[in-house]
Amino acid sequence: MRSCKGFAGFGFYMAVAFVLAWAVVDASAQGTKEVVVGFTGPISGVVAEYGQDCANGLEMAISDINGAGGITVKGQKYNFKLAKLDEGLDPTASVNNCRRFRDQYKTPAIFNPLFNSIAAISKINQEKGNEFIIMAYTSTPKAIEIGNKMLVAIPPPFTVYVKSFSDIAWEKGFRKAAMVATLGAYGDEWRAAFKEYWLKKGGEITIDKPANYYTETDFSAPLTAALATKPDVMLIGGPSATTALVIEQARGLGYKGGFILIDQAKMDYIANILKSTKLMYNTVGTAPVEQSPTEAAPNFEKRYRSLHKRMSTWEVWLHYNGMSALARAIAAAGTVDDVYAIRAAFPKAFPLLGDKFPSAPWFGITPGGRMECPGSIQTIDKDGKYGKVKLALWQYKTEAEFKQAVAKAGPISADVEWVFFKREKEQ
Amino acid sequence: MQLFFQQIFNGIMLGSTYAIVALGLTLVFGILHIPNFAHGHLYMLGAYISFFLMTLYGFGFWTALISSMVILGLIGMLIERVVYRPLQGRPHINSFISAVGALIILETSVIVFWGPQGRRIPNPYPDIVELLGITMSYQRLLVIVAAIVLIILLQLFIKKTTPGTTIEAVAQNREGAMLVGINVNWVSSLTFAISTATAAAAASLVAPIFMISPTMGALLGMKAFVIVILGGLGSIPGAIVGGYILGILEAIGGGYLSAAYKDVYAFGALILILSIRPTGLFGKELS
Numbered sequence: 001m002r003s004c005k006g007f008a009g010f011g012f013y014m015a016v017a018f019v020l021a022w023a024v025v026d027a028s029a030q031g032t033k034e035v036v037v038g039f040t041g042p043i044s045g046v047v048a049e050y051g052q053d054c055a056n057g058l059e060m061a062i063s064d065i066n067g068a069g070g071i072t073v074k075g076q077k078y079n080f081k082l083a084k085l086d087e088g089l090d091p092t093a094s095v096n097n098c099r100r101f102r103d104q105y106k107t108p109a110i111f112n113p114l115f116n117s118i119a120a121i122s123k124i125n126q127e128k129g130n131e132f133i134i135m136a137y138t139s140t141p142k143a144i145e146i147g148n149k150m151l152v153a154i155p156p157p158f159t160v161y162v163k164s165f166s167d168i169a170w171e172k173g174f175r176k177a178a179m180v181a182t183l184g185a186y187g188d189e190w191r192a193a194f195k196e197y198w199l200k201k202g203g204e205i206t207i208d209k210p211a212n213y214y215t216e217t218d219f220s221a222p223l224t225a226a227l228a229t230k231p232d233v234m235l236i237g238g239p240s241a242t243t244a245l246v247i248e249q250a251r252g253l254g255y256k257g258g259f260i261l262i263d264q265a266k267m268d269y270i271a272n273i274l275k276s277t278k279l280m281y282n283t284v285g286t287a288p289v290e291q292s293p294t295e296a297a298p299n300f301e302k303r304y305r306s307l308h309k310r311m312s313t314w315e316v317w318l319h320y321n322g323m324s325a326l327a328r329a330i331a332a333a334g335t336v337d338d339v340y341a342i343r344a345a346f347p348k349a350f351p352l353l354g355d356k357f358p359s360a361p362w363f364g365i366t367p368g369g370r371m372e373c374p375g376s377i378q379t380i381d382k383d384g385k386y387g388k389v390k391l392a393l394w395q396y397k398t399e400a401e402f403k404q405a406v407a408k409a410g411p412i413s414a415d416v417e418w419v420f421f422k423r424e425k426e427q
Numbered sequence: 428m429q430l431f432f433q434q435i436f437n438g439i440m441l442g443s444t445y446a447i448v449a450l451g452l453t454l455v456f457g458i459l460h461i462p463n464f465a466h467g468h469l470y471m472l473g474a475y476i477s478f479f480l481m482t483l484y485g486f487g488f489w490t491a492l493i494s495s496m497v498i499l500g501l502i503g504m505l506i507e508r509v510v511y512r513p514l515q516g517r518p519h520i521n522s523f524i525s526a527v528g529a530l531i532i533l534e535t536s537v538i539v540f541w542g543p544q545g546r547r548i549p550n551p552y553p554d555i556v557e558l559l560g561i562t563m564s565y566q567r568l569l570v571i572v573a574a575i576v577l578i579i580l581l582q583l584f585i586k587k588t589t590p591g592t593t594i595e596a597v598a599q600n601r602e603g604a605m606l607v608g609i610n611v612n613w614v615s616s617l618t619f620a621i622s623t624a625t626a627a628a629a630a631s632l633v634a635p636i637f638m639i640s641p642t643m644g645a646l647l648g649m650k651a652f653v654i655v656i657l658g659g660l661g662s663i664p665g666a667i668v669g670g671y672i673l674g675i676l677e678a679i680g681g682g683y684l685s686a687a688y689k690d691v692y693a694f695g696a697l698i699l700i701l702s703i704r705p706t707g708l709f710g711k712e713l714s
Contacts, residue, residue: 044535046642048543183687211686215646217637220437221681221689228430241545241638252555253433254562273547273638310544 032070032077035336036105037062037326038132040097040121041113043086046214047239050315051086054113054137056308057319058082065324071331078336080327083107091120102130108339109326111319113137115186122148131339135322137315139263140189141427144368150343153370154322155314157427160375160394161263161286162193164419168284168379169233169260170201178206178231180222180246181262182213182238190262194235206231211246213238219246220253227255237262237285240269240313251279261285266313267378277384287378287389289317293416294354294361301358317359318373324357325349325371353410360391360416361409368426370395377419394421429560434682435675440567442674443574447629448647449654449666450581451622457661458598458618461511462519464526466626467648468533469506473499473627474639475537478548488551492631496624503623504616512615530648537641550635570632577628578667581621585663594618598661646690653697659710668708672696 039058041051062080065071070079083105087093094117101107110125112118115138125132126149134151136143139158143151169177177198181187187210195205206229209222223246226234234250236259237243243265250259261267261283268288271277289312290301300320304312326342328349333341350372352362360374375392396402402420409418452466473495480491510529514521552565585591596604597614605611630639637643654673658665673693680692700708 044538044543046640048538048641049545052543209686211681212689216686216689217643218437218441219686220440221434221678222686224430224433224437225682241640245637252562252564254555254557273545275549310542 032079033336034081035078035330036081036083036101036107037323038098038101038105038107038110039082039084039112040087040094040101040110040117041084042088043084045088047089049241050239051113053313053315054111054319055082055084056304057312057316058111058323060304060307060316061320061323061327065327071327073331073334073336078330080323087114087117089114089116091117095120095124098124098132102132106337107132108330108337108342109133109135111135111137111322113315115140115143118143118151119146122146122151125150133326133339133343135326137319137322138186140186142189144366144370144426148369150339151369152322152326152343152346152365154318154373155263156373156375156392156394157370158190158263159193159427160392160421161377162190162197163421164375164377164390164392165260165284166194166197166201166203168377169258170203172233172258172282174203174233174258176204176206176230176232177235177260178226178229178233179208179210179235180219180226180250181210181235182264183210184212184214184238186264187213187238187262190237191235194260194262213242213246217242217245219249223250223253223255227253231257233258233260233282235260235262237265239264240266241273244270244273247279247283248274258282258284263375267380268311269313272311277380277386279384280380281382281384283380285378286314287376288386289314289358291378291386291389292317292354292358292360292376293389293391293412294358295411295413296354296356297358297413321352321357321359321362321373322371324352325362325365351408351410354413355411360412363393363395363405363408366395366426370427388415388417390417390419392419392421395423396420397423430682432559433561434678436561436563436567437682438675438678439671440570440674441678442671443571444629444633444647444670445650445654445674446667446670447574447577447625449651449658449670450578450663451625451629452651453655453658453661453663453666454594454618455622456655458594459507459511459615460519461507461522462526462652463511463622464523464648464652465506465510465529465533466622466651467644467646468530469499469503469623469644470626470630470647471537471639471641471644472502472533473623474548474630474634474643475541475546476627477631477634478546478639481548488548488631488635492628495627495631499627500620500624503619503621506623507615507619511619512612530645534641534645541641543641545638545640547638548631548634552635564636566636570636573628573632577625581625582663584621590617594621650693653693657697657700657707659707662707662709665707665709 039055043051066079085097098121118136125134136153139155141157143153207226209226211222236246263286267285329342329345332348333345335341346365350364363372365371372395377390379387406418455463477491477495480486510525555564593609593614654669658669676692681689
């Protein structure tokens with residue numbers, strides 16, 4: 001009986017082996033191979049939504065690339081596949097995840113959306129024979145200042161926002177600024193950069209009362225303290241959801257002044273939580289994705305909503321572009337595993353224009369490795385109405401270069417204003 | 428001075444939720460000796476149930492709140508039956524681990540089914556009133572008043588009704604209660620139901636002011652434990668006073684020192700009080 005059972009088991013395994021072998025033959029007959037791209041980020045816990053938005057953007061890009069037939073490298077067709085691992089908010093987990101991606105799939109590139117993790121994995125991505133490209137979703141200039149040769153940063157540097165937001169607030173006549181922005185490495189940098197720029201302009205910082213936007217929902221204590229200093233404008237922001245609460249609670253405490261939103265907080269998301277822009281009067285921040293002036297934008301947003309049953313965010317859009325640029329770089333490099341060649345081919349991936357890509361046009365990549373995504377700026381006036389979207393280009397040294405780029409911006413469907421910020425250093 | 432009173436008001440509002448949540452926890456902890464670490468997550472579930480009743484089925488704020496209390500009460504009974512009762516008489520560590528399991532299941536299920544994004548219950552009373560220089564919204568005032576009403580009702584229930592007194596009897600002496608014919612299992616279920624229903628009430632009350640998310644219960648659950656220990660294990664007045672103290676402490680600390688250390692105040696107070704009074708503020712001396 002026993003041996004009989006054993007024989008049946010053997011037969012079963014043979015059958016499985018046969019099916020598998022046949023499947024492999026079948027796949028190679030079709031001739032398409034797979035390139036696996038990694039994503040490690042917070043898919044659970046307090047910032048799960050943020051991490052999932054990033055991954056969703058990558059998945060959408062991959063399904064579009066594969067849907068269009070994938071890429072061809074030296075006559076061989078390749079499709080992309082995304083491998084995802086959760087890291088919570090733990091940089092150690094991030095490092096482990098990257099090692100797993102490399103062991104299992106030999107991933108040429110890995111996406112990560114948290115600066116703390118990026119700093120950690122940029123210590124291991126240049127180990128001989130095991131190199132990979134970090135696709136870093138972080139706006140802090142430090143990501144580039146690290147000087148990692150295998151790192152590509154996706155969003156614009158937040159210094160663009162510090163300057164443009166401050167300038168707009170200054171023009172509105174605000175002089176006394178209070179800071180109630182989020183804690184954490186990113187928030188600290190933002191507050192320091194804002195303080196420096198605001199003081200240089202001749203403004204005054206009345207108080208600095210940071211709060212933890214990741215774990216708190218009640219901000220009445222720091223807000224009460226900040227409002228007691230009678231500011232004209234408040235620098236606030238962290239994750240959008242809790243930033244919305246800060247705005248509501250500040251207005252609830254009788255605050256009538258303006259808000260400067262640090263770029264992590266997104267206007268449309270906040271307006272969605274607060275049900276309107278009524279409480280958000282006199283605010284300057286990053287423009288809502290929906291107001292992106294490209295042809296591809298409305299359709300992209302519609303697809304995303306029907307797919308995920310929630311509104312999209314900049315995380316989705318920029319990861320979509322980031323993944324597309326990576327695919328183009330791999331195709332241009334003519335190799336799926338020589339990561340140095342892929343990294344070197346990145347300039348050939350651009351431009352990403354608005355006919356196919358939802359975000360405003362990306363013209364190239366800086367020598368330091370930051371993709372040239374324009375900063376999108378929007379204001380809400382004293383009556384709670386949106387103004388005109390401003391697109392800030394920060395990658396050029398001269399106004400002539402800037403004007404040339406604008407001329408090549410391709411189809412822009414909405415009325416926008418282009419703004420020039422002189423490039424000072426790699427950031 | 429106005430600033431000071433504003434902060435005190437902020438603190439009392441915050442303390443009201445802490446007090447209700449801690450009250451539910453102290454009932455279970457003090458009476459059944461179950462360290463229900465999933466309490467904060469049940470609070471979260473209560474908020475979600477209110478949210479769905481209001482947005483999907485068009486319930487009003489109050490009907491949603493009451494329904495959520497009833498549903499959470501039933502879920503509480505179920506959890507007691509499935510997660511904790513089989514471990515009765517086993518070492519504490521067993522129920523502790525079950526509790527951690529329960530909380531992970533609760534949090535992940537909510538993320539899987541309803542997504543990680545924060546959601547908002549529409550505020551039924553969004554208007555603001557200014558009283559003696561203190562700005563307050565009606566919803567915040569409502570939380571304070573409702574907390575007091577809830578605390579009084581619960582106190583009356585335990586002291587004046589027969590089911591309530593059986594709870595107290597079991598708390599005082601489990602074996603004695605069994606001897607006089609009290610069904611201890613039934614009392615356990617009842618206690619759990621009350622505990623989770625009050626958590627649902629607290630969550631539904633503050634949800635329109637703050638927002639709901641799958642992780643909203645984790646830190647609150649920890650703080651509720653701090654309050655329960657701070658007030659004295661199983662002491663109802665201890666939980667209430669502890670809740671308000673913690674709320675005010677956080678508001679004053681956050682306003683005058685720095686909100687960066689908000690959680691330090693809570694846990695710092697815990698260590699300080701325990702080092703002075705190891706049984707907590709209202710705890711009985713161990714014999």
